[in-house]
Structures are given as structure tokens and as C-alpha cells.
Amino acid sequence: MAIVEHVESEGAAVSGGGGGDGVRRRDFINIAAVSFAGVGAVAVVIPLVDQMNPSADVLALASTEVDLSAIQPxxxxxxxxxxxxxxxRHLTDKEIAEADKVDPASLRDPQTLEERTVDGKKQWLVTMGVCTHLGCVPLGAGEGxxxxxxxxxxxxCHGSSYDTAARIRKGPAPKNLEVPKFSFTSDTAILVG
Incomplete structure (x- = not known):
């Protein structure tokens, strides 16, 4: 019996039940495994997220500078x-007056000319050239x-008509021509985007 008790006490020491070293080793292995998995996940996720960033050629097109000096009223x-x-578009005084005399409440997409232009530069109307109905390119910007x-x-394409402030007045288009974000970099140049 003494031999059995001696063997049991040695077995307890070897298995780690007596000193608590086994629990510490197990915790260390768990922490190391989780850390290794976390580093591996980060190593996989970073390239995946990075590939979603826009390429250099797309970033170059993110803004456009337009020279206004050659555009006559x-x-x-x-x-x-x-x-x-x-x-x-460089609006004339007559075109501005025509746009201002329209009651915005009577429009499908109510906006004033002031809301569609930059303060103090009411004569400059900048819009996307894409019809809000099905994406055709409207006529009216070219000569004749x-x-x-x-x-x-x-x-x-479907007969939508826009006024001098590029607001929808007739036809199937639901919205006015979109005004992109733009700012004046000088009296004769704008930066769109």
C-alpha cells in the first residue's frame, strides 16, 4: 500500500495537479495560439482592405480644374x-432673370438658382451632363x-426639358441636373470635386 500511495503522489506531481504549473502552461499555450491567429488574420485582412482603395488613375480623376476665361456670357x-x-454655363443676365422669376414651389424638384450656384458667382452654373431619367447626355451645351x-x-432620349438653371421642367426626369461640389480657385478657374 505504501508503494501505491508513493506512485499516486508522483503521478500527481508529474501531471501538474500539485504545483499549478499545468494551468499556467495551458494558459500560455492558449494565449500564444490566439495571438498567432490574430497576427495571421491581420496579415490576411490588410491586403484585402488595401486592394479596395482607389487606384492612382482614379484618384487623379477625383477632381477637375476648369478654365472659365474663354466662356462668354x-x-x-x-x-x-x-x-x-x-x-x-456662363449665364446671361436674361437667363438669370428667367430662372429667378420661376416659383420654386411650382417645380418638380424645387430649387432656386442661388441654391444651385456659388454665392456671388450666380452667372456660373456647373452641372453634371447626365439626364436624371435614364442617364442620357442632354443637348444644349454645344453651339447650335x-x-x-x-x-x-x-x-x-425621352424629351426631358431643363430650364436655364438646369432644373427639370417637362418630361420624365425626376430631378434637376446634379450640381457637383465645386469651388472657385480664382476669378477664372474652378475646381470640381
């Missing part, structure tokens, strides 16, 4: 912004193009 130009057409019955833009 009553003229408009077409350029591109983020691979879409952009219209920049059909400006529609309201003197702004006319979409040849």
Missing part, C-alpha cells in the same frame, strides 16, 4: 469629371444644339 462648355460629362423649350437643356 450665353455660352457653355462640355468637359469630363469622373468619366462623365460636365456642363459649365437644341436647348429645349425652356432655354436650358433638352434630353433627346
Amino acid at each position: 450665353g455660352q457653355a462648355i462640355k468637359t469630363t469629371f469622373r468619366s462623365q460629362p460636365l456642363f459649365v 444644339e437644341n436647348k429645349g423649350e425652356y432655354g436650358g437643356y433638352f434630353c433627346p
Whole structure:
């Protein structure tokens, strides 16, 4: 019997039940395994997230500078912004007056000309050249193009007509032509985007 008791006490010491070292070893192994898995997850996730960032060519198109010096009152130009057409129009006093006399409450998408332009630069209207109905490019920015019955833009696809402030007045388009974020960098240049 003495031999059995001696063997049992040695077995308890070897298995770690007596000194508490076994619990500490187990905890260390668990912490090391979780840490290793965490480092591995981070090593996998970082490249996946990084590949979702825009490429350099896309970032280069994120803003567009437009020179306004050659645009005479009553003229408009077409350029591109983020691979879409952009219209920049130099409104005449008559076009501004026509836009101002329209009651915004009577419009499908009520906005005043002031809400669509920059303070103190009411004569410069900058809009995306994409019809809000199905994405066609409206006419009216080029020389001699059909400006529609309201003197702004006319979409040849389904007949939407926009006024001089590029607000929808007739046709299936639900919204006005979108005004992108832009700012004046000088009296003759704007930065879109």
C-alpha cells in the first residue's frame, strides 16, 4: 500500500495537479495560439482592405480644374469629371432673370438658382451632363444644339426639358441636373470635386 500511495503522489506531481504549473502552461499555450491567429488574420485582412482603395488613375480623376476665361456670357462648355460629362454655363443676365422669376414651389424638384450656384458667382452654373431619367447626355451645351423649350437643356432620349438653371421642367426626369461640389480657385478657374 505504501508503494501505491508513493506512485499516486508522483503521478500527481508529474501531471501538474500539485504545483499549478499545468494551468499556467495551458494558459500560455492558449494565449500564444490566439495571438498567432490574430497576427495571421491581420496579415490576411490588410491586403484585402488595401486592394479596395482607389487606384492612382482614379484618384487623379477625383477632381477637375476648369478654365472659365474663354466662356462668354450665353455660352457653355462640355468637359469630363469622373468619366462623365460636365456642363459649365456662363449665364446671361436674361437667363438669370428667367430662372429667378420661376416659383420654386411650382417645380418638380424645387430649387432656386442661388441654391444651385456659388454665392456671388450666380452667372456660373456647373452641372453634371447626365439626364436624371435614364442617364442620357442632354443637348444644349454645344453651339447650335437644341436647348429645349425652356432655354436650358433638352434630353433627346425621352424629351426631358431643363430650364436655364438646369432644373427639370417637362418630361420624365425626376430631378434637376446634379450640381457637383465645386469651388472657385480664382476669378477664372474652378475646381470640381
